[in-house]
Structure formats: C-alpha cells, structure tokens
Amino acid sequence: MNTVEAKLKERVKELTCLYEVTSIIVNADYDQIEATLEAIVYCLKRAWQFEEVTEVFLKVGKCTVKTDDYKPTMVCLSSKIKVFNKLEGEVLVGYPSDKYSLDDFLVEEQTLLNNVALDIGNLIERKQIRDSEALTRRQIERADRLHILGEITAGIAHELNTPLANILGFAELLAEKMTDQQAVRDLEKIMDNAIFSREIVKKLMFFACEMPQEMQRVKLIPIVTNVIKLLAPSLRDKKLKLVTTFENEDLELKADTVQLTQVMFNLIMNAIYYSPENGTITVKVLDTESHILLKIADQGDGIPTKLEDKVFEPFFTTKPIGEGTGLGLSVVHGIITSHKGSIEHSKNTPKGTIFTVDFPKLN
Template sequence: MDKRTRMKANNDRSENQQQLIDRLIKRNEKLEKVNDEYKRVCRNEEERIKELNCLYQVAQCVVIETDMDRALGKIARIIPNGWQHTKKSCARVTVKKNPFLSGNFFKSDVFQKEDVFLDGQIVGRIEVFYDSSLVSNQENPFLIEERNLLKGIADIISFYLQKQRNDDKRKIIQQQLLHADRLATIGQLAAGVAHELNEPLGNILGLAQLSLKLPKLPDQAKTDLNKIEDCVIYSREIIKKLMEFSRQSSLSKETFDLNQLIENSITFLEVRCHKEDITIIRQYAENVTITADPTQIKQVITNLTINAIQAMKNGGELTILTRKVDKKIVFSIEDSGVGILEKNISRAFVPFYTTKDVGEGTGLGLSVVYGIIQNHNGDIKVSSKPGKGTIFQVTLPLEEV
C-alpha cells in the first residue's frame, strides 16, 4: 500500500471514530433526559402519595375525634405534611374566629387559602403559608394539585362542622323528648292523686261549712272550722293547678287580641312594678289575634310575669314582646333578674320545684304554664343567664287550635 492510500485509510478510520463518539454523546444526552424524566415522575409520585396520605389523615381525624377543638388542632398540624416544601410551610385553620395552628407557625405573603362553610355560610378558612424565600425561585410556588388538596381538606372540615352541628341538635331534641316524657309521667301521677283527693277534700269542705252553721257553736270550734275551711280551699287550689299541669282541665276557646289580654293581665301588677323599681317595656306587634282559652292564657302571662317580678328584687326591666312568625304567635316575657342556673332550667317545670321561701311559692306556677301551653299545642322555651336575666318564650298557633 502506497503512502497516499495509507493516509486515506487513516482518515476514514478517524472519521468513523468521531461519528461513533458523536453517536455516543447523543445517546448519553438522551439517557440523561430519560433519567431526568424518570426522576420527575418519581418526585410527582412522591408528592401525590404525600397529598393522599395527608387527605387520608385529615379524614381519619374527623371520623375518630369527637372533640371539635382537638380535631381542628390535629388537622392544622397534619396539613403541612401534604405540601411539597413541608419543612418551609405551616398552616392555620380558623373556625368561628378560633385559630388552630400547625407547629412552627409563621405568617408570610406567600400563602393559599380556602373557605370553610356551615349551613351555606362562610364560618372560617384554612391557610397554608410558605417561607417567603421560596418565591425568589418560582412565581407561584404552589402546585395545582396542592390547590385541589386544600379544597378537599376544606370540604372535609365543612362536612365535619355540619355533622357536629347536627349531632348537637339531635342531642338537644333527645333531651327535650326525655324531659317532656318525664313531665308527662309526673303529670299522669299528679292527675291520679289530684282526682283521688278532690272528692274527700270536697266532703271535708262541705262538712266544715255545714258544721259552721250549727247553733251555739263554741268560739274555739268556729275558729278551728274556719281554719279547716281555709286549708281545704288552699289544698283544692293546688289540686286545680295539678289538674291544669296534667292537662285535665278542658279548654274554652275564644278569638281575642293577645296584646289586649296581656294588658288586662298585667294591670294589677303595674303598681307593684312601679313600687319595686321595675320598668315595663312593651314591644307589641299589630293584629295578634288568636283563638285560645283566654282565662288559661291569662294565667300563663300572670305566672310568668310574677316570676319575672320576683326575680328582680332590686328592680330592673320587664320586657313583654309579641310578634307573628309564619302561622304562629310568639310572645315572650323577659326580665333582668337573678337568672336560673343551667342545671336547674329543666327542673323549673317540674311540679313543686321552687327556690322560694315557704309561703312565697308552691313551685306549681311553671308546671301550670307548661300544661296550658301543651294543651294549646304550643311550645315554651326558656333561656337564662345567671346574674343577667331570663326569657320565657311561648309559641302558639295563630288561628284555630
């Protein structure tokens, strides 16, 4: 082989080698890209797993925790675990102005937020804050998936709040039913006793009155017979109240103006209020005509007003309100007196429950009120703050009862 041919062969070989090197470099570049893509997919997978895990823990929290504050506190601590930069994030869950914070809480301008709802109203929000150093690298450091995650957590919290609200309502209704049941049982017992005692008491009264008419009765016997008469009348009064409580007395309905009836009922108490430094405030609606037993409704107003006056030993305000709500009439008697302790509120309607001195109260006033309202298919509610006052609210059907 001559020199020229050798040189050409050499050139061809180095050209082939260069081509091989170029191909290898390109393949390497491709491999690097695939590797990068693989790493990206893995990172994404990790993020999705973190997010799902976070959502699962939040869901688990609302299933297990019955105490709302503890549940919301736990959720606030769980939230940062679902975000990409867990260590540089923190969370705040605010419900009804109560904030629950994750560990190492800080505030920053870089944050996401989502509202929390109860009964269709916004009652709070969730916020996730990122350390502001993260913004220098990216415009929006939050992932689209993180926005969805935040929405998912807000939905779970809204569901939890609604569930707690429904549970509370259910408990109150159960307690009311239990209470009504207890009162009904006491009512049956009272009715039985009252019925049994009414006749012998009638006999005692009749005999005492007959004996009083006997000629030449010694003075002492007369005094004693008068005392017997008074005692029997008092006992029959109690029996009448028990009968009213147990809904044994029949209704005599009429159509009348409630405002007018209230005015009639409180006239004889106005002087007493004035003397005891009690101001009467009237908040009457117009045209509050109802069909009910006026004597019994008058009794309700009187009993509630007397209780209110007795609760304001140092004066105060007695507010009487009437209004129409849908097909019902509502009236309330509110005082600014001593109030009733929470634990005693349901006992107040039980016959003979009284906190008053002997002679000042028999403990039958509210039992009678309860019986009358039940008899009219109405409803009575009481709310009270010890030291601040009490409000009794009565609801009655507007028209024919």
C-alpha cells in the same frame, strides 16, 4: 424539584399526610372537635414542599384554628369545606408573600388540600348527625317521661279532688254551727288550706290536660290589669314599683279567660318573688302587625345558665321546699302552647329576667 428522588419524597409526604389525617378523624372525639382540627392543621404544615415556612389556616362553622405564624397576607392555596353540600368554611396553606408566589406550589399539593377539605367536611357531617341523634333521643325520652308523668298526675288529681271537697264542705258546715270564735278561726285555717290544696290540684289537672278550654274573644288588657290589682298587696309588701306599657287598650285574642288569667298571675307573681325590695317590675303589652307580645321583666338575680333549659320542666323549681310546686311555669308553657303561642326568657339589663309571650293576632 427535578430529581426523581425529590419527587418521590414529596409523594411520600403527601401520602403520609393523608394517612395521618384519616387516623386523626377515625379517632376523633366529637366533643373536642377543635383539638382534632388543630392536629389536622399541623399535619398539613408538614406535607408541603417548603414545610419550614408553611403556615395553615382552617375555619369551619364557628371554629377557627391556625398555625402560630399564619398571616392573612400570605400567598395561599385554598380549598372550600362543604357540609351536606353547604359551604361551611375553608382551609388555606400559605407561604410568605415576599419570597414565594403561587408558582411555588405543586399541582399535587392542591389535590391533597382538596382531599383533606373533603375529609374535614365528612367529619363535621358525622358530628352533626351524632349531635342530632343525641338531641332526638333526649327529646323522645323527655316526651315519654312527660307522657307517663301526665297519666300519673291526672290520676292523683282525680283522687285528691273528692277528699278535698269533703274536707272543705264539712269544715264550712261546722263553722256555721260553731259559737267558739277560736274554733271558727281554726276551721277557717282548715278551709284556707283545703282551698290552697285544691288550687294545686287544678294546676296538676292543667298540666295533665284534664281541664277543658273555653276559647272565646277576650280583651287582653283588662285581664292583665285585674291580675295586677289582685297582686297589689304583694307588690306593696316588697316595696316594688310596677311600670306598665300598653300600646293598644283594645287588643283582643282568642283565649280561655281562666287560663289566660293563670298565665298572667304566674308570670307576674314569679317576677314579684324573685325581685329585690324596692326593685322595678315592667309589664309591657306590644302590638305588632301579626302578633301580640307580652313582656314581663324583673330585676332579680336572673336564671343561671345551667338551669335555662329546665325552666319550663314540670316540678322543677328554685324556690325553697314548701314555697313552690314547680308547676307554675310548666303549666304556663302548656297553656300558651295550646293557644298557639310561644314563651321564652332572656336576660334583663343590667340584671334580672324577661319573659316574652307571643300570641298570634285574630284574623
């Protein structure tokens, strides 16, 4: 390139590239970031001196785009892409190595590549800021809804407790005076349903944080064993096999016995509900250096991907109407959190779900 005209032509190509890249970024759809990066790649291809053999490769984060004939063996100029001063990727522009060398690149082309890499980094920064703001907004909205829901729930629970206690009490008094066995059986049904309703109210009060905790040192394995004994009829009804693994029979943690029992009951009952007949449920209590892990695995259909984020939301349930309140796992989540623990779910192999509860060990 010796003529002024040729040099001017190259400068025009470089300026055109910068203008086009800026326009692409200004009009970028943050939800279609890969398409934006692909458009930038082809802008770069047109800006190089030997554009007919120029190929471009761009990688940032988990996203990779390149022109059709790019090969790793090419001789390339490169520029790093930084996002918030952290190296997140790079962009390379290359020629075939059998015909070209680094000497065939222009100094101005390296400057252009550095500017484009900087623009790409700024684009990714703005996307991350937008995504972070959206996530924060959703979390605030959810926290606000849960706060309102908690207040409403607490009020409902208090209002229901008194009439339920009256129904149960008067039904018990009538049952003592009745001689007609059919009438006694009918009253027993009333009492059973009142007790069932009262348990739902208790769950509401747990959710609304109205039940005081009584924290003390408790042994975990006996609690798990007692819950399994209580659920033995349900296991038999579905011909389920229960496999238990307890690494340390003497494991202790600081917990509210009633709440811990409720956690175990809900998780194992859920596993029973979603397990197919003749399936296997696995309950493991693992002893690590600083934590106690409880794993409950079933062989059901698993949690659909689109519902994974909703599992612990209050009043969300996949059970048919009348079979679930949607309070079980939200209450479990609240109890475990209040015990400074955590709960998460993952896919079982070959199918099903594993719920893992992580409790800190006693110091």
